Amino acid sequence: MSDRIKDLLHEVADGVDPGDRLDAIRAETSGGRRTGRAWWAAGGVGLIAASVVTAVALSTGGTPSSDPDPAQPAPTSPSETATDPVSSEPPPEAETSTVAVYYIGDTPNGPRLYREFRRVPAKADKRLALVSLGLAPLDPDYRSAWPAKEILDVAFDGVGADGLIQVSLTDESVRARPAGMDEETARLGVEQAIYTAQAAFAARAPVQFMLNGNPVDQVFGVPTAEPLAAGDLLSTLAHVSLTEPSEGERVDNDEPFTVTGVGNSFEGNIVTRIQRWEGTYIVDQIPAIAGMGEDRLFPFEVTFDLTGVPPGDYVVISQTDDPSGAGMFDTDTRRITIVD
């Protein structure tokens, strides 16, 4: 009987002539993650210290006009020039949506999560948010603890904070903490998936990691046998995270240029400035009042007049305030290209 099964299976298998995917595999495995903190680590500190003085002088406190939950998708859609994360050709506008993906970046207090918006095909948005954790972030300052293609699926059986979000993993290998990954990155890797999954469903429900249909006892060596709530927000997320512009966006200097994001800062104060990519010339800087105190991030928005700003590469920098003068402020940056 078993010989007959063997014959039948081999007959089926031998009838298959596999197509060639070597080039596709090469394409997917070349390049790798971008790394590096680029200019930031190199020499921006003096500049920032100088701008803090302005920030403190302008701070007045205040109340945000709206009250978005950090688990909610962004109120605004990222730019139309956002790079499509999952397809080499961006699908037509009508077929796409945006998802919030949490990546790891550095702050003076250690690594924290930053939120990045990515354009995905509309019908698959919830899974694509999680799958995007395994893709290179658009912003080169960010990184992910997740290797490519380790997250398979995400499902939610409830509404709001009720029910359970299940994140299904493809592979046993993510249970252990990989060599070279420190414990903090491992912890943040788990938080990446929790925050991204909760944002996908706009729900604060606990997250259970699954493998082969069963709860998995650990992910990156972090205990996950029980459903997990998101980690404390202000010690998990960076205290400023830009929504617009997206990395690499082209900006017309004839149009008002609006920068939006979320943050939590001393007296609510967040300063956004635009400076040349090469060098230190600051085009302009504008303070905004977000919020502080509560365990959440508040929205902020500033609009720049770029009239007369020469075309070229620039960087948008939003930063929180540090009244201690010790330079302990969080920043988020986006590179933009200003065009005529």
Next chain:
Amino acid sequence: MSENLLGPDADAAVEQLYAAHWRQLVRLSVLLVHDQAAAEDVVQDAFVAMHGHWSRLRDPDKALAYLRQAVVNRSRSALRHDVVVERHARTSAPGEGTVEGPSVGGARRDAVRAALLQLSERQREVLVLRHYLDWSEAQIADALDISPGSVKAHAHRGSAALRALLGDWWEDES
């Protein structure tokens, strides 16, 4: 650890393992999923994942074991979903497989594939690992994270079910 040190190794491993095992791995997956394009997707993903884990594998035998396990796991998942996500990521066109004209062998192959899909997930996996890859019950138990007794039971019920589903195809030795 620099990616530059890992990169060439991992790339070379992909090339070598692809040359040696791509065809068999796709055929393994074909026995577990609904169509050849899905099987190729599954194995392509397994290779990409293997590349990403090369720093921990660093050995062709371990890498092959990883690939086989990944193909089994991902095939199971591919059956549960229509892999919308992965399809969007494809850079190659699907459906590159061959199309054959009708034949007794072809019809029987179709019948076997249809029957396999009617088995339970575990039965199908146990039968394919046991009879296509020639794995031992202990190996299968380990790979599927079930007890050796369960492997035996799934094999037994799966064989009986397959035989019943195939009817005349089972007996016809042509």
